[in-house]
Amino acid sequence: MTEPVPVIRKLEHALADDDFAWSLMLVGEDQADKLATLTADLRGPFSATGDSKRITSGFSYWGIAPTIAWANATNDPFYLVMKAGTESFLRHWRKLRPHVDNGGFHLVSLGVGTGVKDRTILSDLRRHNRHMYYIPVDMSSEMLRMGTLEPVRGARFPVSQVLPVQLDFSIDDNMDELAQMLARLVGDEPILFTLTGNTLANFESDDELLGTLTRVLRPQDRLLLEVASTTRLDQETADAAADEYHQTRAFAEFVTSALRYNTDLKISNDLVKFIGEVEDDDALLVKILWQNDTGEEIRMELPDHTEVVLPVGDTIRLYTTRKYSTTRLKRLTEACRLTPVEAIQSQFRYTRRPNPFGLELLLLAPEAAGETANTLADDIWAT
Numbered sequence: 589m590t591e592p593v594p595v596i597r598k599l600e601h602a603l604a605d606d607d608f609a610w611s612l613m614l615v616g617e618d619q620a621d622k623l624a625t626l627t628a629d630l631r632g633p634f635s636a637t638g639d640s641k642r643i644t645s646g647f648s649y650w651g652i653a654p655t656i657a658w659a660n661a662t663n664d665p666f667y668l669v670m671k672a673g674t675e676s677f678l679r680h681w682r683k684l685r686p687h688v689d690n691g692g693f694h695l696v697s698l699g700v701g702t703g704v705k706d707r708t709i710l711s712d713l714r715r716h717n718r719h720m721y722y723i724p725v726d727m728s729s730e731m732l733r734m735g736t737l738e739p740v741r742g743a744r745f746p747v748s749q750v751l752p753v754q755l756d757f758s759i760d761d762n763m764d765e766l767a768q769m770l771a772r773l774v775g776d777e778p779i780l781f782t783l784t785g786n787t788l789a790n791f792e793s794d795d796e797l798l799g800t801l802t803r804v805l806r807p808q809d810r811l812l813l814e815v816a817s818t819t820r821l822d823q824e825t826a827d828a829a830a831d832e833y834h835q836t837r838a839f840a841e842f843v844t845s846a847l848r849y850n851t852d853l854k855i856s857n858d859l860v861k862f863i864g865e866v867e868d869d870d871a872l873l874v875k876i877l878w879q880n881d882t883g884e885e886i887r888m889e890l891p892d893h894t895e896v897v898l899p900v901g902d903t904i905r906l907y908t909t910r911k912y913s914t915t916r917l918k919r920l921t922e923a924c925r926l927t928p929v930e931a932i933q934s935q936f937r938y939t940r941r942p943n944p945f946g947l948e949l950l951l952l953a954p955e956a957a958g959e960t961a962n963t964l965a966d967d968i969w970a971t
């Protein structure tokens with residue numbers, strides 16, 4: 589009798605000739621645990637400043653409604669920063685590309701989004717490594733399905749070399765497991781990890797997240813980090829940063845969608861506040877929060893059918909974002925022993941007055957990668 593062929597090996601052939609839109613995905617975590625976490629995050633004592641009840645990063649994109657809302661927001665022509673960001677990414681990436689051109693890298697995209705940037709990176713990397721794997725990692729299975737369509741259908745990246753992974757990458761154990769699985773998959777071959785779209789800024793503790801991600805980098809790996817930047821750090825500029833997110837209806841729809849989707853709260857956009865502040869003297873922090881300004885107590889039902897009372901003035905943090913100064917970026921990367929191999933910075937030019945905001949794309953190497961990168965660091969941080 590012949591040995592049975594493992595189902596995964598058979599699947600590739602079974603799916604190859606089928607016109608139906610199958611997608612294959614590795615689920616790393618129990619999704620019921622995630623729902624319990626979200627539910628617990630929405631309880632908590634009174635806070636008038638958005639620092640108690642909250643929807644943390646990842647959960648804002650979790651589920652089909654937030655995924656669609658995110659895709660709509662990124663396509664909204666009135667969301668100028670997003671538009672400028674997508675356009676500038678292409679230019680910036682081209683300047684960094686020579687550093688990864690000949691390495692034979694695989695791509696691990698942390699937070700796939702709509703997949704537009706992955707499409708560009710993949711078509712360039714694949715020219716130098718036809719056998720490369722593309723491993724998009726995201727908390728949202730819907731985002732993974734949507735985001736991988738762009739490189740697979742749009743840029744004809746072979747579906748047999750794509751392995752979408754549903755996982756919360758902000759958890760140390762998850763990153764350890766992912767790193768072990770990747771090592772078994774690619775051996776010693778180098779991996780380019782990407783964290784683009786200012787995703788780092790969405791985490792309440794951005795230094796902790798960067799630490800979690802960089803702990804798993806091997807000397808041959810690289811991290812591509814894209815963040816929003818600012819050249820000014822004062823309250824007026826912090827207010828302008830908050831205003832930037834206030835401009836589009838599609839962004840308001842996105843930012844409220846996780847709360848709409850997971851609770852029975854009726855959300856009026858008038859109760860959504862965009863608050864800017866200077867954080868630690870080296871970054872601008874924007875908190876987007878819902879606040880009960882109705883003058884009456886509100887009751888909200890949670891996914892486990894328990895009720896939470898929202899007294900007058902109470903808040904729910906919907907989203908956190910930042911704009912980084914060079915000082916903050918230097919501090920963050922040095923704490924994680926990352927050395928910049930290359931950094932490209934650009935200022936936004938869509939306003940009539942000079943704009944302090946821009947984007948920074950950094951290619952980073954772990955300390956153990958060697959001296960070449962170290963000599964460049966001083967020049968990069970001096971700019």
Ligand SMILES: C[S@@+](CC[C@H](N)C(=O)[O-])C[C@H]1O[C@@H](n2cnc3c(N)ncnc32)[C@H](O)[C@@H]1O
Binds near residue numbers: 787
């Ligand atoms: C701001 S979007 C960036 C998308 C894309 N990289 C870009 O540059 O446009 C953040 C992405 O990261 C994912 N994400 C956020 N927090 C996450 C977490 N803790 N674990 C896994 N994925 C997360 C979201 O689902 C979303 O796809």
